[in-house]
Structures are given as C-alpha cells and as structure tokens.
Amino acid sequence: MEDLEGELGAMREYHDGGNTRDASWRRAQLRGLLLLLLENQAEIFSALQQDLGKHPAEAYRDEIGSAVKSINYALHHLKGWMSNKKAKLPAVALLTTAAIIPEPLGLVLIISSWNFPIGLSIESLIGVISAGNSVVLKPSELAPTCSSFLARKMPLYLDTKAVRVIEGGPAIGEQLLLQRWDKIFFTGSTRVGRIVMTAAAKHLTPVTLELGGKCPAIVDTLSSSWDKKAAVERILGAKFSACAGQACIGIDYILVEQKFCSALVELMRVNLKTMFGENPKQSRSIARIVNRHHFQRLKSLLDDPKIRGSVVHGGFMDEDDLFIEPTILVDPPLESAIMEDEIFGPLLPIITLNKIEDSIRFLKSRPKPLSIYAFTKDESLQRRILSETSSGSVVFNDALIQVRS
Amino acid sequence: MNGVYCNSLEGFRPISGGGRSLIFRCLFTDKSKLPLLPAPASCPTISLCLCSASTSAVHPVMADNKDVFDTREASLLVRELRSIFKSGRTKSYDWRISQLKGIERMMEEREKDIVEALHLDLSRPELESIIAEISGLKSASKKAMKELKKWMMSEKVKTSMTTYPSSAEIVPEPLGVVLIISTWNYPFLLSLDPVIGAIAAGNAVVLKPSEVAPATSSLLAKLLDEYLDNSAIRVIEGAVPEATALLEQKWDKILYTGSARVGRIVMAAAARHLTPVILELGGKCPAIVDSNVKLEVCARRIIAGKWAANCGQACISIDYIITTKIFASKLIDALKQALEESFGENPMESKDMSRIVNLFHFKRLVGLLDEDQVTDKIVLGGQRDEKLLKIAPTVLLDVPEDSQIMQEEIFGPLLPILTVETLEESFELINSRQKPLAAYLFTNDEQMKKKFVQNVSAGGMAINDAIIHVTVPGLPFGGVGESGMGAYHGKFSFDAFSHKKGVLYRGFEGDSSLRYPPYTQKKQTLMKALLNGNIIGIILALIKWYGK
Numbered sequence: 001m002e003d004l005e006g007e008l009g010a011m012r013e014y015h016d017g018g019n020t021r022d023a024s025w026r027r028a029q030l031r032g033l034l035l036l037l038l039e040n041q042a043e044i045f046s047a048l049q050q051d052l053g054k055h056p057a058e059a060y061r062d063e064i065g066s067a068v069k070s071i072n073y074a075l076h077h078l079k080g081w082m083s084n085k086k087a088k089l090p091a092v093a094l095l096t097t098a099a100i101i102p103e104p105l106g107l108v109l110i111i112s113s114w115n116f117p118i119g120l121s122i123e124s125l126i127g128v129i130s131a132g133n134s135v136v137l138k139p140s141e142l143a144p145t146c147s148s149f150l151a152r153k154m155p156l157y158l159d160t161k162a163v164r165v166i167e168g169g170p171a172i173g174e175q176l177l178l179q180r181w182d183k184i185f186f187t188g189s190t191r192v193g194r195i196v197m198t199a200a201a202k203h204l205t206p207v208t209l210e211l212g213g214k215c216p217a218i219v220d221t222l223s224s225s226w227d228k229k230a231a232v233e234r235i236l237g238a239k240f241s242a243c244a245g246q247a248c249i250g251i252d253y254i255l256v257e258q259k260f261c262s263a264l265v266e267l268m269r270v271n272l273k274t275m276f277g278e279n280p281k282q283s284r285s286i287a288r289i290v291n292r293h294h295f296q297r298l299k300s301l302l303d304d305p306k307i308r309g310s311v312v313h314g315g316f317m318d319e320d321d322l323f324i325e326p327t328i329l330v331d332p333p334l335e336s337a338i339m340e341d342e343i344f345g346p347l348l349p350i351i352t353l354n355k356i357e358d359s360i361r362f363l364k365s366r367p368k369p370l371s372i373y374a375f376t377k378d379e380s381l382q383r384r385i386l387s388e389t390s391s392g393s394v395v396f397n398d399a400l401i402q403v404r405s
Numbered sequence: 406m407n408g409v410y411c412n413s414l415e416g417f418r419p420i421s422g423g424g425r426s427l428i429f430r431c432l433f434t435d436k437s438k439l440p441l442l443p444a445p446a447s448c449p450t451i452s453l454c455l456c457s458a459s460t461s462a463v464h465p466v467m468a469d470n471k472d473v474f475d476t477r478e479a480s481l482l483v484r485e486l487r488s489i490f491k492s493g494r495t496k497s498y499d500w501r502i503s504q505l506k507g508i509e510r511m512m513e514e515r516e517k518d519i520v521e522a523l524h525l526d527l528s529r530p531e532l533e534s535i536i537a538e539i540s541g542l543k544s545a546s547k548k549a550m551k552e553l554k555k556w557m558m559s560e561k562v563k564t565s566m567t568t569y570p571s572s573a574e575i576v577p578e579p580l581g582v583v584l585i586i587s588t589w590n591y592p593f594l595l596s597l598d599p600v601i602g603a604i605a606a607g608n609a610v611v612l613k614p615s616e617v618a619p620a621t622s623s624l625l626a627k628l629l630d631e632y633l634d635n636s637a638i639r640v641i642e643g644a645v646p647e648a649t650a651l652l653e654q655k656w657d658k659i660l661y662t663g664s665a666r667v668g669r670i671v672m673a674a675a676a677r678h679l680t681p682v683i684l685e686l687g688g689k690c691p692a693i694v695d696s697n698v699k700l701e702v703c704a705r706r707i708i709a710g711k712w713a714a715n716c717g718q719a720c721i722s723i724d725y726i727i728t729t730k731i732f733a734s735k736l737i738d739a740l741k742q743a744l745e746e747s748f749g750e751n752p753m754e755s756k757d758m759s760r761i762v763n764l765f766h767f768k769r770l771v772g773l774l775d776e777d778q779v780t781d782k783i784v785l786g787g788q789r790d791e792k793l794l795k796i797a798p799t800v801l802l803d804v805p806e807d808s809q810i811m812q813e814e815i816f817g818p819l820l821p822i823l824t825v826e827t828l829e830e831s832f833e834l835i836n837s838r839q840k841p842l843a844a845y846l847f848t849n850d851e852q853m854k855k856k857f858v859q860n861v862s863a864g865g866m867a868i869n870d871a872i873i874h875v876t877v878p879g880l881p882f883g884g885v886g887e888s889g890m891g892a893y894h895g896k897f898s899f900d901a902f903s904h905k906k907g908v909l910y911r912g913f914e915g916d917s918s919l920r921y922p923p924y925t926q927k928k929q930t931l932m933k934a935l936l937n938g939n940i941i942g943i944i945l946a947l948i949k950w951y952g953k
Binding site for chain 1: 491493496565567568571573576578581665668669672673675676677679684686836858860862874877878879880881885886887889890891904906907908909910911912913920921922923924928929932933936937
C-alpha cells in the first residue's frame, strides 16, 4: 500500500477546496453510478454468478434494480436534503433567525460486505456522495470478481479525485482503519464492527455500523389457505432466494405454535418444490455459499447428532460446488450453535411454542436483531410485538422487502 | 496527608486500596512536568498523585468508609436497572411525565441549595447560575412535558409501488439503560439536561456527575434520590475508579461531556459493547470581529461569551478573536470600557465573576500567560491571585501561533486577539485547525455572513452573538470532528436516547409469485418494471404477464 497517507491527503485537499460541494457535482456522481449499473448489467450478472452463484433475476431484484431505484430517489430528493431547515425560536427572540445547515463531513471510509457486494457498496456510496463527501470504498475481498469490477469500472464513471476504490483483505482493512476519517460506514459482522469502532475511537471518528443478528419470523396460526400460501412463499423467498440465507435481514429462524408446525412444514415442502424443483442444485436459482470457510462453518452446525436428528427436510451439501440445499429443522436444542450464532446460510430452524404469545418472552431474552418479522393478522399481537420487543425494524406479513419500500 | 489526583482514565493504577485510604499514582512518562500539588484547603483529601495530563482536571476526593464502587457493583447496578426497564415501567407516558415534573419541582423548590452548591464549587455569581443553569433546565423540562406526546408518536412514512399494498411508519422506542457522564463547569445543567432527554425517551438512567464539583455532585445525588424514581434513575458519585467500573458495563447509550482525550477512552470502552455514544467535547471556539459592527454591543456580547460564562471555562465560550490589523486597537479599547462597566475598576475583587475551578487549572492558565513571547503580548489584565484562584480578564494581542495558548483549549479568562490583513484570511486560519464546538462572527456584511456559514465548519454557530445559540431548543447542540459527535437539546435530546424503529405493514392480499423462483423471463420483465416504478412499463408488463 504505497503512500496511502499521501493519497488520502490529496483527496482531503481536493475536498477542502470545495470541489465536492455543489449540487451539480453530486448529481453528476449519482448519474455516473446509474450509468455504471445500466451499462454494465451483463458484466455485473456474470460477476455475481461467479462470486456467489446468484441467478440474474435475484441479482437484478436485490442489487441492480434496488440500487437504481435508490439512485433515482436520491436524485429526486437531493435539493430538499441539501436545503437549510429553519429552526423555531422562542417568542422572546425578536429579529433573530435560526437554521440547521447540512454540511459534508469530509473524507469517508466505506467498508462493504460480500453478500450483496455490488448493491450494498452502491447504496452506501449514494448517501455519502449525496451529502457532498469524498469517499474511499473498500469492497469485500470475499467477493473478488465484484470487487475487481468496482475497482475497474468506478474510475470510468466517477470523479477519481474524490471517489476511490481500494481493494484488499484484512491487512488493507487494518491499514485503512489506522488513518483518520471523518466517518466510517461499515457493513459486516459484530466481531469486526467492534474492531472498526475501537479503531475509530482513536480519532473520534463517528461510525455507522450495519451488523446483523438472528432475525426471527414469528408465524401465527393462519386459517385461510390464501394467507398460508402467501406467508410461506414470502418466508421461503426471504430465507432461500436472497443469497441463500446469507443476508443480514434474512429470516434466521421461525417461531410457531406447536399445533401449526407440521402443517407449516408440509406447506414449505410443497412450495420449495415449486420454487426450486425436484433437484434444487440444478435449478441454479439458489446462490452458493461464499467460500469454503463458511461452507465448513454451516456444515459443522449440523454435525451434532441431536441437531441432525431435528432435520425434517433437505440436508444435502456439495462442497465442490459450495452448494447447500434448503434445509428445515424442527426444535434443535436452544443451546446449540445453530440457535446461538447468526446462521447466515440456507438452514431454517423452526422452534415450537405452546402459544404464539410466548414468542415475545423468547425474543426479549435474546440480543436485539436487525429485523423482526411477524406473520399474523391478530392486531393485538402486532401491537404487543411492536411495543414489547426491540429490533432495528419490524415487518408484518412479509420479509426483506422493507429495505425496498 | 494532602494531595490531589488526576481525573484521568489513562495510565492510572491504585497502589493501595480499600478501607479509608486510597492512594493512586499516575503512570505518565513525563512526571517532571508537575510536582505534588497541595489541595485547596476547603477539601480534605487522602489521595496523592504525580501527573502531567495537561487538560485533565485535578481534584480532591472525599475520604469515607463506604465500599468502593467496583466492577461487580457496577454490573449488579446495570442488571438491576435492566430488569426495571424490561418491566416496562419507564416506557409509560405517565412515568416520564411524573419524572419531568419531579425535575421541575426540584428546580423550583431547591433553587437556593443549587445556587449555593454552585457557588461553593465555582464561586459562581447567583445571577449567572440562575440564568445559565436553573432557567435552562426549567425550560428544558417544560418543553419536554409540553411536547412529549407528540415526540412519542409514530411518524407515518410514504411507501412505493414496490411494496404495494403496504403502510409504513417510524416508531420511537427507548434504548434501555443509559449512562450520562457529566462535567464540572456547568455541573447541574450538563448533568440534568441529558437526563431530561433520557427520561423523556423512556430510559432508565445512571448519572455520574463530576467529582471536580463535589458540592454539586453530592447535591445531585441527594436531590435526584428525593425527587425522582430512584429505582430507575440513579446517581453514582466518584472519580476514576467509579467511572472505569461503569464504563466496563454494557450500556444502551453513553452521553459524555468533557475533553477529547477522555472522549476517546469512553468511545473505546463503548466499542467493546457496540454502545453508541454522544460525545460533547470542546475545542478552540473562534470569534471573528468585523469593523462594521456596533462596537459597544459587540464588546458586551463578547464579555457575555467569555468572562461572564463561568470565567471563560465553558466549552462554547469564545476562545480567541480574529480581527483586522486596523481594527484591533478600537476593539481592545471597547473591551476595556465594557470590562470596566461589567466588573469595575478592580475585577479581582468583583463578585460578578466566577473563579478558576481549582489549583491545577489555575497553574495551567498562569503557565499559558507566563510563556516566553506571550507575556509581552498582554494588553489588558494579567493579574492573578493564587489564594483566591482568580485571574483578571486578560486580553493579549498577536501571540505567536505556535505558543501553547494557541495550541490548547484555553478554558479560562485569557483572550488572545489575532490580527489579519483582510477578514477573509480568518477562514483559512480557522479551517487549518480542528473543528471547534462553536464559531462566531460579528459583522453587518451579509456576504460575509454567507461565506462564513458556507466555508467554516463547527458544531454550531452564532452570528453577532456568542453562546446564546445553545439556548434555542430547535437547534441541535453538538460537535463535529474533534469537538464531538451526536447532539441534544429540545427534540434532539429525545431522539438522542431513542431508537427509531422502521415498521412495514403488509397484508396477504395482492401477492404474486413473481418475486420468487422459478425465475421465468416474464417474471423478470414485470419485476424490472415494478422496481422502476414506471407506470407504462408496469402496465405493459402486466399485459404480457396476463396474456400468457
């Protein structure tokens, strides 16, 4: 990493010269990102297929399409975001005005993740650029084709004096974290989140940490077959069709009443066949596990015979192809790793309860997840979930889609 | 044995502890910098320290035989408060209102006690205490009570075609158990203002007041116990050991007011638990003075923003002034005039100015004045009295930029004036330094105001006045860069201690299988159209879709 400090110093000078402040510059960068996506779709599909085995439909839905939508949203609202907001003054303050004025922070570091390597990198860039900052993006080295795509293409569409891509793994990450930034935006695990915040503390750098957790789906006993079908499709879609469960807001596990469990499992079996066919591996609609390390990690979650015994569907794994088929478990032991750690893979434990209301107590004793999903028409249960549990966000009767609303 | 010890969390180890006597020694490398300092006679102490932290406060500690508040105690405290929070007690509107009312009653009924404690700790004149701390807190609690229902309401949010049909809202919820670490210069205000926010947002709270203002610290402990729900709101008094024990726990938020150096320590401790923090730090707050101002008004406001603000010991007080070379002498004359009107011929005897908080800071400030190349730049004041811990309002002209007085936050009654050829040069001067908590400009030139606001970065700004901008509840109070992160005051206090939870409501109607595998070409076309939100595209795609 030759002269990182010199490079960053030059970026800071360019930023301090006011070059990134005008709305016209910000718009130009946002349009650049838009063109980058629209003009390189084939290459993006191929990179995502290469790194993660993502089907183009999934790639479009979760990465290109949603990023395009967010860029257009930013372009539409930029003027409003940039404008000063008048602040109310007490009546006694005559002949005085007050305003809140947004200004860029300066030089921002984005550390992106591997599961939505194009989409999440671009989403982070949109905010940083809209606010008028200069930025260094470090894409995840675990999605190397996508990382190299960004490194090659971004200089062609964006102002390289203010927007840079620095590729690399933990060693580069460490070096970057030693520098002084005006903000760090990190997407990844809680373990690395702590490292990032600790490094940021040395320079009093504010951070935004997008981490994860075990996002539960509370599934109430539904009576209408239309509702049941819709719910099961949404659950399976959110678990298995978004990067094969490797998503921070993917459904991690399910909570359901004992008496509804077998009906739920049956419905899931039927719908899995519709979605992925008899031979899911050949359907090419399920993403692959990102690398051998995570494959081994997921495999070992099922190692214990007690866990193996709780598998009711699936379980097939192919290490050469880094493929794990959609797998459902019922009531694995709560102290097992699969119920303690964030799964981040296509294994779906179902935990049964006596009453669905018990799910609230269940959740309260656990760390706050990024998202809670609840499939229920019972308004009082909805209200209780909302007020008695805490999470990044809550979605009723759907999953994943909240990030696209 | 008399002595003082450092309020520093770094390199600090007890060498013998327990029971009545606690002896600490700082392990800083440059021990030659400060000799053992005798403690102010008013506070008996039993601790001893040699330390060289330039901006940390050195203070006495009370000897007593209560158990040391250690990690185990801190962990039990947090566990207890968490179960109180989990019971839902602090979430109710009624509980929050009752606590805010308690604070309001406390300020009404115990004003005398508060003013007395502030006077003991800081020799603060009564009127300044009432204006700066008591009335500030009264209006903060009043505003919170008035607006709380509104603040607690969910905010409806627009949804797009992609999630049709759906509705969405942002729901504020309390974070849980929060820690507020306060400071010594406005010890009441800076303790209770964040507490008001934390309570309004429905949290359980632990407040650790600064031991450098011991009378206020112990009064806070007594009053909060008396007037508020002490099962959910606690005060932990103490110094480094207590603060360290508290910082080892997992909090849902920490708000720290103090120095950048300790701010780093707080953030690093918070990082271990991924606890978000608000750091209200400081910096060198500059005031640019143009020549087209109404000089007498300007001079009075500068005094209000410097010497009448706790004798310059305020994070937002004017640290230094920049003005043009030709205007400097006029400004100095005006200041001299206004100072005499405010504090009389002999300011050292005036009862209207606070004293320096303790001997450590007194010696630090005198050191700034006595530096070579700086002493001869004094154009007003310079007198000092170690026994009374008083330094006269002092103005200096064109001290060297690399002098210590221009390197560190002054936090005292010394006002350097730097001169430039043209006022625009002042922007460069300010921007070449760390971003301060506040920046001020006195001018009648509209263009100059625009350029200042556009080109200078600071936590907050006031034009043609100083420090008063923090009394506007509609403006966020907080720093940027070295001067801090996060903000509070008014609704920002409520937001500071809340989590804004995004909620999306969907029904089961209107679902189609197009989101899920198997991914057919038709599905992909429709999906593209939906994501683009393009009505024509959607209609065309739907026609193709249903025309199968």
